[in-house]
Amino acid sequence: MRYFNDGEAFLKLIKLLTGGLGNTLLIFAWTIVLALPLGLIVALGRMSRRRIVREPVRFYILIMRGTPLILQIFAVHFLLPILMKFLGTNLPFLSFLLAIRPNRVNSTIIAFVINYAAYFAEIYRGGIMAMERGQYEAAQVLGFSRAQTFVRIILPQVIKRILLPISNEVITLVKDTALATVIAVAEMFRSATNEASRTGSIEPLIIAGVFYLIMNTIITWLFDVLIRKFDYYKV
Amino acid sequence: MLKATNVTKSFGKLKVLKGVSAAVSRGEVVAIIGSSGSGKSTFLRCLNYLEKVDGGSVTIDGESLVSTDAQGKACYAQKEQLRRICLKMGMVFQNYHLFPHMNVLRNITEAQVHVLGRSKTQAAEYGAELLTKVGLSDKAQQYPYQLSGGQCQRVAIARALALDPELLCFDEPTSALDPQITQEVLAVIRQLAGEHRTMIVVTHEMRFALEVADRVIFMEDGVIAEEGTSQEMLGSGRSERIRRFMGE
Ligand SMILES: Nc1ncnc2c1ncn2[C@@H]1O[C@H](COP(=O)(O)OP(=O)(O)OP(=O)(O)O)[C@@H](O)[C@H]1O
Ligand SMILES: [Mg+2]
Numbered sequence: 452m453r454y455f456n457d458g459e460a461f462l463k464l465i466k467l468l469t470g471g472l473g474n475t476l477l478i479f480a481w482t483i484v485l486a487l488p489l490g491l492i493v494a495l496g497r498m499s500r501r502r503i504v505r506e507p508v509r510f511y512i513l514i515m516r517g518t519p520l521i522l523q524i525f526a527v528h529f530l531l532p533i534l535m536k537f538l539g540t541n542l543p544f545l546s547f548l549l550a551i552r553p554n555r556v557n558s559t560i561i562a563f564v565i566n567y568a569a570y571f572a573e574i575y576r577g578g579i580m581a582m583e584r585g586q587y588e589a590a591q592v593l594g595f596s597r598a599q600t601f602v603r604i605i606l607p608q609v610i611k612r613i614l615l616p617i618s619n620e621v622i623t624l625v626k627d628t629a630l631a632t633v634i635a636v637a638e639m640f641r642s643a644t645n646e647a648s649r650t651g652s653i654e655p656l657i658i659a660g661v662f663y664l665i666m667n668t669i670i671t672w673l674f675d676v677l678i679r680k681f682d683y684y685k686v
Numbered sequence: 687m688l689k690a691t692n693v694t695k696s697f698g699k700l701k702v703l704k705g706v707s708a709a710v711s712r713g714e715v716v717a718i719i720g721s722s723g724s725g726k727s728t729f730l731r732c733l734n735y736l737e738k739v740d741g742g743s744v745t746i747d748g749e750s751l752v753s754t755d756a757q758g759k760a761c762y763a764q765k766e767q768l769r770r771i772c773l774k775m776g777m778v779f780q781n782y783h784l785f786p787h788m789n790v791l792r793n794i795t796e797a798q799v800h801v802l803g804r805s806k807t808q809a810a811e812y813g814a815e816l817l818t819k820v821g822l823s824d825k826a827q828q829y830p831y832q833l834s835g836g837q838c839q840r841v842a843i844a845r846a847l848a849l850d851p852e853l854l855c856f857d858e859p860t861s862a863l864d865p866q867i868t869q870e871v872l873a874v875i876r877q878l879a880g881e882h883r884t885m886i887v888v889t890h891e892m893r894f895a896l897e898v899a900d901r902v903i904f905m906e907d908g909v910i911a912e913e914g915t916s917q918e919m920l921g922s923g924r925s926e927r928i929r930r931f932m933g934e
């Protein structure tokens with residue numbers, strides 16, 4: 452018992468871990484903010500009637516779901532600087548991408564965003580495909596355009612249906628942020644393992660586990676509230 | 687008002703409509719009857735652009751929805767015209783297809799506001815008026831899941847009426863309902879017929895068809911087998927074939 456019965460050491464450990472928590476939350480928040488909308492676009496691409504759109508998207512989803520996230524993090528980390536140099540010099544209209552600094556945190560965020568967008572996309576797609584045709588037909592005979600039908604009729608119903616599977620992914624994401632440690636991002640899990648190996652105690656890892664648990668408790672609660680909000684109607 | 691000529695439609699190898707022609711004049715109520723699988727729904731859906739025809743033509747109010755060129759290819763109207771033509775028609779489905787995430791009033795106002803561009807107050811006033819008409823003024827704030835089937839169908843009728851269609855189509859509006867509840871929906875349709883609305887009703891309710899329809903079309907195996915006034919078709923002088931269909 453190195454930390455649990457020594458108040459000062461314990462406080463120091465908490466401080467150390469919350470220091471890493473910043474990056475953990477950064478990765479988490481950016482992934483949510485970017486991957487949720489991107490996933491919707493990917494889902495629409497996956498369902499496109501045009502093969503030239505649908506097939507590449509299908510391939511992208513296969514790669515993202517079919518290979519380990521940890522590998523994708525490495526890949527983005529090593530390829531990003533090369534890719535950005537290439538884009539910046541050859542495709543000037545993409546030069547805004549150069550604003551993204553190719554550091555470890557950004558590589559991680561990009562890897563997470565493209566990975567989670569693929570998972571979110573499949574959840575959206577499942578929700579959209581589960582919609583009965585009658586809803587589209589009713590909207591059509593009432594004169595709604597395709598865009599209006601999607602935004603006003605389909606999407607609100609899809610959101611209600613996918614909240615639970617989305618919450619699953621979000622909870623997994625919290626825990627997956629620990630993978631950033633493989634390219635030496637100073638996030639919470641790395642702080643904990645460093646401290647654990649420095650002192651030979653498992654307690655920092657246990658505390659890290661408690662931190663993840665607290666975050667996921669909050670997320671679970673938030674989703675419960677959200678799901679209850681959508682309970683005002685039934686299908 | 688509506689003229690369909692030689693409409694053909696197949697699903698894969700299955701020929702569902704083998705050249706159906708029908709005309710509906712303004713203010714007329716036409717009932718379509720026929721056994722299951724004879725193509726009644728498919729025909730109605732072709733008029734509504736819910737299915738695309740393979741051949742033939744459909745004209746509504748003098749505007750061509752689809753026509754067939756010399757090569758036998760069906761040519762639909764341009765997008766904007768298509769939309770305008772389709773808005774002349776309303777449709778009531780067997781399974782209502784109300785929007786479950788909107789309350790009853792919103793189901794009726796949504797298209798008024800976002801398709802026709804009416805103001806929200808205008809749409810709500812008209813919506814309330816239509817709800818009174820179908821006898822559901824007290825249900826405006828309820829959600830579809832809180833209503834009975836008959837009430838849902840009456841909301842669906844109000845929703846279709848809200849866009850002031852010139853032609854209202856019903857595809858077996860009471861087939862999903864209990865016999866007692868059927869009557870409350872039929873009463874609404876009867877009332878609309880009394881107002882001389884132009885309507886096409888696919889139905890299995892023979893007594894209702896006899897009473898409300900001006901004309902009856904009997905479909906069999908993808909063609910119109912018989913057609914006439916409701917008295918001729920369903921009155922005491924009805925044909926052997928209709929008698930057989932009615933299970934006599
Ligand atoms: N989308 C579709 N794909 C393939 N076949 C279809 C489709 N819609 C209808 N059919 C077939 O076309 C035929 C006619 O169907 P339709 O729904 O028009 O019949 P109906 O006269 O309305 O019958 P019911 O009284 O049962 O409603 C049926 O054999 C049906 O299986
Ligand atoms: Mg039918």
